[in-house]
Amino acid sequence: MTSPVSLELGTLCPKMISAWILILAEFITVLSCGEAPMPRHTVKRFSGLYTGPYFDPTTPTNITAQLGTHAYLPCKVKQLGNKSVSWIRRRDAHILTVDRYTFIADERFQAFLVEASNTWTLQVKYVQPRDAGQYECQVSTEPKMSHFIQLNVVVPKIEIVGEAELYVKAGSTVSLRCVISRSLEEPAYIFWYRDSERVLNYDKTLIDIRMERIGADTTVGTLIIYNSRREDSGNYSCSPSNLDSASVMLHVLNGEQPAAMQHGNSGARTRPADWRWVSLPLALLAARKPKLLLLAAALLILIACHESDDGK
Ligand SMILES: *[C@@H]1O[C@H](CO)[C@@H](O)[C@H](O)[C@H]1NC(C)=O
Ligand SMILES: *[C@@H]1O[C@H](CO)[C@@H](O)[C@H](O)[C@H]1NC(C)=O
Ligand SMILES: *[C@@H]1O[C@H](CO)[C@@H](O)[C@H](O)[C@H]1NC(C)=O
Numbered sequence: 001m002t003s004p005v006s007l008e009l010g011t012l013c014p015k016m017i018s019a020w021i022l023i024l025a026e027f028i029t030v031l032s033c034g035e036a037p038m039p040r041h042t043v044k045r046f047s048g049l050y051t052g053p054y055f056d057p058t059t060p061t062n063i064t065a066q067l068g069t070h071a072y073l074p075c076k077v078k079q080l081g082n083k084s085v086s087w088i089r090r091r092d093a094h095i096l097t098v099d100r101y102t103f104i105a106d107e108r109f110q111a112f113l114v115e116a117s118n119t120w121t122l123q124v125k126y127v128q129p130r131d132a133g134q135y136e137c138q139v140s141t142e143p144k145m146s147h148f149i150q151l152n153v154v155v156p157k158i159e160i161v162g163e164a165e166l167y168v169k170a171g172s173t174v175s176l177r178c179v180i181s182r183s184l185e186e187p188a189y190i191f192w193y194r195d196s197e198r199v200l201n202y203d204k205t206l207i208d209i210r211m212e213r214i215g216a217d218t219t220v221g222t223l224i225i226y227n228s229r230r231e232d233s234g235n236y237s238c239s240p241s242n243l244d245s246a247s248v249m250l251h252v253l254n255g256e257q258p259a260a261m262q263h264g265n266s267g268a269r270t271r272p273a274d275w276r277w278v279s280l281p282l283a284l285l286a287a288r289k290p291k292l293l294l295l296a297a298a299l300l301i302l303i304a305c306h307e308s309d310d311g312k
Helices: 002-035 038-045 257-262 267-288 290-311
Strands: 062-066 071-078 085-089 094-098 109-114 119-124 133-139 145-154 157-160 165-169 174-181 190-194 207-214 218-225 234-240 246-253
Touching (some): 062 071, 071 145, 085 119, 094 109, 119 133, 157 234, 165 174, 190 207, 218 234
Parallel strands (some): 062 145, 165 246
Antiparallel strands (some): 174 218, 190 234, 207 218, 234 246
């Protein structure tokens, strides 16, 4: 009764044993390979996780550009193959570009490929405040892949330090300071205008024009008028190469008025006018800083005495 079984076993066993040995051998190979560090290296060397396009992790997500400059939004795609890259404006879901082609009626938008770095860059020329927001770099895989970049637009601030109207006495040195802050890019130059006529510093003992960068985002332009005369009065504008201008009204008050009055011309009308010019800012001053009023009054008396001396 047992013989058929043993016979069966006898014929089966050698086949089974050899099969088991093969399986065991495979298993040992797999195990030993798993323990060895080699496969990990392989994964790294061939970026084996990605079979198609993928975004380079160094692609930025936040770009800041100054108003009026060109902004560059880079989208780094590896293993792009023959897939397309589109740029889409999040605000209105407008497709801006597909590969090299621009799909918006705004010539400021353009995309170009830098092959060396696998980068499709969206260029936005003359950035406006309304350009700020999110932009999507989309790769035409199935499903689509997207990378988002936030574009920030900084608007520089420009102002001439002090009041909008400036009153000085003839002969004094006038210094106008034009401060441009929050500017990522230093202006190439700052022009000064008086009533829309360019102010030049041919003679540096009369007029000096300076420009200096202070800190990472601030530039100061200075116009100095030595020994100011009545003719120097006017609307002064500070006009940087890359920004709007700022302006100030300069009134140079003539200390020679009493002498003119003696010669019988319109000086009689001018002098009270001069005092009115002085009293207005004084009133403003008094409203803001009452303590300074006393000092200013003393100064006025001094000026008045000086003028009456000149008159003799
Ligand atoms: C992006 O950059 C701007 C300016 O550098 C900064 O103010 C802002 O906080 C940044 N935003 C993010 C999300 O990092
Ligand atoms: C892209 O390339 C693949 C093979 O690499 C091909 O099968 C496919 O048709 C191509 N697609 C286009 C739009 O050329
Ligand atoms: C001074 O000139 C600027 C530009 O040239 C102008 O915008 C501004 O209104 C003028 N200011 C006055 C008080 O006339």
